[in-house]
Amino acid sequence: MTIVNVCRSLRASSCRPLDRCYRFLPCLSDPARRSALGLKVALVMLHLIYVGMLFLFDGGLIEKTKREPWYTAIYLALFVATLVQYFVTSASSPGFVLDAMRTVNESNTIFRKALLASKQPASSKNGSVVVTVEGSQMARSLLGSNATSWTKLVMDLYPPGTSVRSLTCSYCNVEQPPRSKHCHDCDKCVLQFDHHCVWLGTCIGLGNHCKFWWYICEETSLCLWTGIMYITYLKANISSAWWKDAIVILLLVTLSISMIFLLLLLLFHR
Template identity: 55%
Template sequence: MVALCGGTLEGFSFFPCLSDPHGRSNFCLKLALVMLHLTYVALLFAFDKEFIQKTNQHAWYTAAYLLLLVATLAQYFITSGSSPGYVIDAMRAINETDASGNRATSTSTSVTCTYCNVMQPPRAKHCHDCDKCVLQFDHHCVWLGTCVGQGNHCRFWWYICSETALSLWTGTLYILYLKSHIPKPWWSYAVLILLLAGLSICLLFLLLLLLFHSYLILTNQTTYELVRRRRILYLRNIPERIFPFSKGACRNLYDFCCARSSMYRMEPLPTAQELEEKLRPYTCSDVLSCRCCC
């Protein structure tokens, strides 16, 4: 029960909906994901009689599980319909408010995108699937049908978190059913074991994805910056152990969760003095004063 994220699958012509950005149908992908969730839950109700009895005796337990299912699907559609924050919209918002200071900051280190001919500030990248420049581009998620960027990274993290909880709960219910003493035909064992194996793979992927994005949030990085760091011009001369946009774990977490006054923030590159400060080794007093968190 996972929304697989990533780029196109080149070389798999028999999966045109995934390998071709222009040929795949977002509606079909969303329908497939919803049907996958409903299939796992429907088979659980169809096979596990004890679960149905538990529903009659402890309705709150089943209600909580179904509520998590509905919340996960709702979070999926909310995230897929959200905007990652496009450069052209940010430029339009700056022009409308006549923020000359912000314009100077954002354009001083900007380059012109060769694909959409707009000024591309630091941390932005042109997404070929969306055909737009995305602020703080992280990656394009095929199953969401949209990019993950500055505007929806927080929603994406909560969606992955709810998917992980739902997959863990569903897997636990499947294991409890397989360990129960209810008489079961052999084919039901085969079906449930196959489903549980697929769910286990998805759960492992979700846990790794959740931990990975949690690390990115605490260090104020993006997937694109981490994977393509040597190819990004403004990060090429910065040591790899330095996170140039990090303001400390606590401040990064606060900005990610709470500072939502504007979805069109354009972060300037750190100055040479700020980079020297980040390069300064930690001392005992720095540890006691929580320098890494502030």
């Protein structure tokens, strides 16, 4: 019993700093958001390591920066733009089916209420008495319809005779437009689903497809430029300290693998 009590007291004392941290940073209390934040920090650190090693080892680059500052300025501008585009893409919504359905139904509800609130005079008059009707027959027919606006909109996108049950998601219980798919990582249906990007921590769909394409282009350009600078350094300093060459070669190999992956993703991306 004494050992158990000691373990409990140690566990409670170790959890107190974490509880204080979670109180000031609520995002860290969620395991999913904590892992996504850790992934972003790791990716930023990788970028800083690759660029930092160049300026740390390559004295010729520093001299070139003094002579031609525009060269390094453009490279650093691309570096910052890539990181900014990464965070913008990861924070953007891919376009969820539930959000689109809610928007369509809410706009249609506002339209129906506007029709009901309007007063339209009837075409018949009995003497001096004018008969007015609250709303219109079209508004009443819309309100009396059992099918929602989203269902009608989705069914118009499919060929005639398509069953609603065949295009309803079994997880979200919502009608999916063409090219929509349920993402098991996000647990939501995504409009024009492309894939779930692990590095970004979000799905790629209708809402952020263009942002993702720009990020891939910028990341590929940055990797190519950095690889060329690493090769230039090795050509000029291959006979210097062996441990520097070993670190640069290791970084160049990993950079080449990442570059090949990015080029394939850029060439064969839908």
